[in-house]
Ligand SMILES: Nc1ncnc2c1ncn2[C@@H]1O[C@H](COP(=O)(O)OP(=O)(O)O)[C@@H](O)[C@H]1O
């Protein structure tokens with residue numbers, strides 16, 4: 001059967017993806033097209049189609065299940081619509097920091113977007129020793145603008161509630177609630193860790209103080225609809241070069257606590273930092289300073305100049321708000337570090353470490369870091385404190 005833009009849902013193949021691109025006239029008639037499925041994420045198909053001049057497009061399609069697990073884990077196709085709508089909204093706020101969306105089709109669960117193959121996924125670049133000098137300045141701006149303009153400070157009360165309705169994303173939120181905030185803290189089937197980590201894992205499961213703090217963080221995630229979040233802002237969801245930064249993959253978008261997006265980014269920088277020896281950490285840690293500085297600078301400026309909320313002029317309110325975002329972000333970062341170490345979805349930063357003995361040792365340090373961030377979030381005042389914690393409590397790795 002030939003897929004057309006009017007066909008009912010079926011998963012694309014490399015061949016039907018080409019047919020669809022031709023049907024939608026993305027390429028000149030008669031162009032010689034090549035297509036490759038390049039999806040390396042946990043959930044979706046991603047087709048890269050290019051012509052003989054290497055001009056390309058990306059067709060991303062949701063599957064009716066989670067790809068990483070298979071058909072036994074059914075998952076809503078609506079996530080493609082959420083992703084397309086988030087990108088369309090973000091195009092009005094941070095057009096230079098996201099891919100252009102050319103076409104969406106709810107029935108086919110596809111988003112056709114700008115080909116970013118000339119850039120590199122940040123996680124992969126970090127693993128190759130690259131640094132992306134503008135990454136965190138850009139992500140700070142991205143966070144400040146996307147979060148401020150969709151919050152009660154940047155958006156009219158009625159409009160915010162309507163947008164909130166359009167971005168209810170229960171199935172994808174449930175994944176985060178389970179995989180980030182619950183399963184790693186209990187003996188759950190979804191967890192995945194090396195047998196040598198069992199002692200450290202059991203310590204987590206038996207730590208009542210830790211679990212109380214995770215319970216509070218989960219509750220904040222469940223109930224605190226502050227702004228429209230990306231919802232999965234890790235270094236595998238960001239393309240970059242020396243000069244450009246583009247955020248992709250916002251299918252987990254929903255109205256949640258601002259600190260969650262900030263904390264996911266912090267955590268994934270930290271997950272790279274702990275793989276490095278002390279002497280090699282400075283360049284990666286500088287991303288933490290830059291992103292927080294960039295975020296607070298732009299967010300504060302918008303708060304002072306563009307707020308629609310009367311109380312934002314009240315002395316002390318901005319400081320109170322930013323402190324809350326920071327504390328939330330540190331706690332959320334701790335949960336992300338732990339779940340990326342022993343939960344269902346790992347990160348290459350840790351999993352590619354060799355030899356095995358060193359991998360286990362770094363993962364033990366990651367678990368310690370996650371626990372410390374969660375339990376001490378209220379006392380960690382700034383990025384200097386995070387850096388000191390890494391230096392003094394988390395062993396450098398040769
Ligand atoms: N716009 C794009 N341009 C080029 N490659 C892309 C683009 N979007 C996604 N990809 C590739 O597809 C991979 C998976 O995309 P992603 O959106 O993260 O999928 P998933 O939702 O399954 O995690 C990315 O790591 C990247 O290699």
Ligand SMILES: CSC[C@H]1O[C@H](OP(=O)(O)O)[C@H](O)[C@@H]1O
Pocket residue numbers: 040041042043066068175176179232236237249344345
């Ligand atoms: C079963 S989904 C697991 C995991 O995958 C998502 O990441 P990505 O879309 O980047 O592959 C998200 O982080 C989920 O928690």
